Amino acid sequence: MRTRAFLALPLVLLAATVTPLAAAAWDPGVAALQVGLHAHGLYAGPIDGITGPGTQKAIRKLQSHARIAVDGVVGPKTRRALGRFARHRLGQRPLRTGNAGWDVASLQFQLAEHGFPSGGIDGIFGPHIDGALRRFQKYAGLKVDGVAGPVTLAALRKPAAMIPVPLAWPLTMPVLGDRFGPRGDHWHPGIDLPAPLGTPAYSAHSGEVVWAGWRDGYGYLVTVAHGHGERSMYAHLSRIDVRVGVWVGKGVRVGLIGATGDATGPHLHFEVRIHGAAVDPLRALP
Ligand SMILES: [Zn+2]
Incomplete structure (x- = not known):
């Protein structure tokens, strides 16, 4: 029994390290922040929705430029420092072609998470987002109007689709490269x-x-x-x-x-x- 207890520990640690990759650890709000930081020329890293060292550094640069407390924490003042881009939080206005900003980037990331990516995540509502949004609305059984209002946003808060049947690996000796x-x-x-x-x-x-x-x-x-x-x-x-x-x-x-x-x-x-x-x-x- 003792041996088993010792063996169990590394397994638990392994599970703890693997889980954030398997389950979505991405935050659409962080992705929107990254798009904003990128638009301000402060961030050149991936739009991955994860607050890593690169994102932290960019937040501090933004705070330093705006002459506010450099604490790496994104509060109202930091958001204001992003200017027009961060004026609207997701859900404060219906989103459609022509809109741009934090809320659009957040929507775009959520659409991608649900399986409807729209090219580069740029926070600018153009034909690429319009197409992805309409495909999502059709998929979710909603009115297909290309406008992200309360009903569409509620559907995006539901978990992404699951694969109903088990699959076999398509290669006999699979090596995993880039993930989903x-x-x-x-x-x-x-x-x-x-x-x-x-x-x-x-x-x-x-x-x-x-x-x-x-x-x-x-x-x-x-x-x-x-x-x-x-x-x-x-x-x-x-x-x-x-x-x-x-x-x-x-x-x-x-x-x-x-x-x-x-x-x-x-x-x-x-x-x-x-x-x-x-x-x-x-x-x-x-
Ligand atoms: Zn690929």
């Missing part, structure tokens, strides 16, 4: 699995091939629809081995690893969507 979540000033909507060129990629679940061809950014892409609105996507392939309309079982080869589309090296970009919302594939993988 913030990456630079963008949102990475899937996981990256680096592998040598020509490594086979397999369907993570049975389903019908609904896309097998080139798609901007994704390069050669295979998309498999698994029913119940769930789809898995295999991107940057060097070769495609299936055709649209074909039914594939779990573990069927769909293509070979490549670096087509926006890829700096050979890897599989594996993305899972539920009714159009990109979800973290790691939550359904063994």
Whole structure:
């Protein structure tokens, strides 16, 4: 029993270190702050919603410039130091095309968290946010009007979608690269699995091939629809081995690893969507 107690300790510590990565530790308010600091030329780090050393340093610079207490704490005075950008907190006004600022950046980050990223997180409500917002509204069964009012914001406070069926790894020897979540000033909507060129990629679940061809950014892409609105996507392939309309079982080869589309090296970009919302594939993988 004693041995077991000793063994249990490292496991608990491990769980404590892994949890913040697995569960979303990102704060949309912090992301909005980072966008504001970036707009003021004080921050060049990632828009990841995490108050790390870079963000802390930028807050102190802002406070020093504004001649207020340099304590690294974001209170009303610090927010005011961001000027026009921080005038509105999320929920104080309906957001639509043409708006800009803290609340827009916060909305943009929340849309991304729910699987509807809109390019660079910049806090400027343009066509990119409008498109993502309308897709979210459709997904959530709301009126699709491109205006983020109280009903849309309430829907965004609900947890993001879950993957209903367990998936299999799409590679036999998966190595995890970039995860689902913030990456630079963008949102990475899937996981990256680096592998040598020509490594086979397999369907993570049975389903019908609904896309097998080139798609901007994704390069050669295979998309498999698994029913119940769930789809898995295999991107940057060097070769495609299936055709649209074909039914594939779990573990069927769909293509070979490549670096087509926006890829700096050979890897599989594996993305899972539920009714159009990109979800973290790691939550359904063994
Ligand atoms: Zn990727």
